[in-house]
Amino acid sequence: MKLSPLSVPYRVAQKAGSLLFSLVILLFTGATGLVEAFGASGLLLALGGLVALGVALVGYEVAYYQRYEYELTADTFDIRSGVFSRRTREIPLARIQNVDIRRNVVQRFLDIAAVDFETAGGSETEAAIRFVSFSEAKRLQRDIGRRKRGDADDDESATDETDLLFALSDRELALVGLLSFDLRVPGLVAFLASSSVPILSSAIPSLSGLTVLAVGGLLLAAAVLLFSWVVGITVAVLNYYGFRLSQTTDELRYERGLVQRYDGSIPFEKVQTLTVEDNPLKRRFGYATLVIETAGYAPGQGGSYGSEAAVPLARVDRVLGLARDIDAFGEFDFERPPKRIRRRYVGRYLIALGVILVALYSVNYALGGSYPWYAPAIVLPLLPIAAHYKWKHRGYWLDDRHIVTRNGFWTRQTRVVPYHRIQTVIDTQTIFQRRWRVATVTVDTAGSRSLAARDAAAVDIDRDEAKRLRATLETRLQEALVARRREAARDDASGPSAGSLDVAGGDADATDTDATDAESSDSSDSSEPSPTPPESAASNGSECTDDSRHSDDSDVDSTDDPMDEDVADERSPDRGNGPDSV
């Protein structure tokens, strides 16, 4: 298959646009020089150069179009491309995470679209098809989903009906806008403004510098707040206009965007984690945000507005219902960190406040003013409340198939991680945590959004509990994988759809059981194996593990740990002793 012929003029225009700027500068500087040197013929020379460049550009793009071929085979997606250096790339369909279609206004007018295929590997999009017709893009998206499922070939009659899961109403869109507050903007503005304050203060010499600073600061803060709010609203509306989330047998589809339309598919089997997010405002009015994370790189990762596959805002029950449609988990019942940890949070806030006060005091002192630098101290009574909420919002909860963690005093995030998605389990203890005998257990997944270090983590739980949790998670991961493999094997034995994509097929069915609750589709046999994993998990991993191997391990740990503790206690005050004692 070839690209859309319209992609040639579009790409030429795109490239020319970026070239034009440099050309204009070149013409202004270069042409005058040429005219001076060669007279009128210099102008011709310059024009000639421009034309040659244009021809070269068009020629290149035509050649690119000629060379670019892609093909959807039974189990791979092949691309052959390249004008100067040729490249052939085959992507196994089972490895494709999501397929994203993007169109801006011009592209919509020309009826062309950019298609991106994401896989879990690498730091960039695996295949970026620059411009096929929109209908072709949709066909690719549909057929890739279908072939992954192992359906033979594409009769148009084959079921591709989509159930609408969620559509953002105008009211909700307005709310998204109102509740959006792009925090990055104030930071940027504050940074830019901080350099202009001295100039302002020198412009108004009659007042003392500090007054100008205070008043100007307040005005500036208000302006920044307003500005970032407006930016937030604009971004939200641009991003989420016409948001729709729908599901097919084994994929989620979303559409959104006002100027740039996004249209993507997420296979259920590739969903890594689900995150429910809210902040005090949203909590107050009973709204929440749902983020669906896959291992593929988020399409607009470069400064994009959060994950693309997010339900921006909906009532909490709706969000939870939707999340349970995608991956069935039970009612949350969080295990909180020990209460003593609240004192630690108060201490931490106190230190932060102290640092602020000291900074303000020294500024005040340096400027020789007598301003109430101690003003921020009025938040002092609020600190215990904040600490309490921080504690209250923390927690983790294990159900038959998932670990759920919750964190955040302001923006509260509840993350749902299925056991079979766990990559590694990391248990950390900082010096301070050791003093409080607590630890943090982090569950790492192959998700893409975690660059902001927001993995699912049970923070500040008791040390022994952390050790138990680590062991439990490890066994449950193995059990979940065994259960899934068994399911896949059973499906293979029963289903005739065997092919080279068994594994993916099995996966899809396994996750289908979650989806079938909602739509009870063709995979009726898979509703049978679904009770197995909960049973096996419940029977043998109730709290700690009875498994002999693991109890061995924890024995080793428990004998090791007190020793380490002693050593640490002895050593830490006087590290100089270290070398000779070994």
Added chain:
Amino acid sequence: MMRLHPRVRLLWSLRAVGSALVVGLLLGVLDFFVLEQGLWIPVAGFLVVCLLGVAVAVLRYRYWRYEVRDDSLYLERGVFTRVRTVVPFVRIQHVDSSRSPVERIAGLATTVVYTAGSRGADVTIPGLSASGSDDLQERIKRLAIRAEGDDAV
């Protein structure tokens, strides 16, 4: 539980001395051009960083433990922040064994285990003897193959 090769202390200490030298040099330049307080500042800086670095290196060796279990790799390390990591074999993408020039001189090697995780995606076991590192790599590789995860994602 396995421990690292004792010689790794030497390696880490050397590294600490290296960074202490850099600190000393910087302090020396600062002292020479700005502070003009005499030679004791860079020397003291060098000694302090050196001592701290060596102490941390020794402590780090003391706390470093790893174990190849039946179905996972378990690591325990950290002087200030104690970190325990469990890497199930099903999740391993590939295993590297690397030897930097300094490590080659010391006769040591490092094994790096990669997973698809977004954090701690690569788990590093430093301070193994060259043959030990190769063995470990081979062993983990075999265990990872045996564990046959479907996608490791």
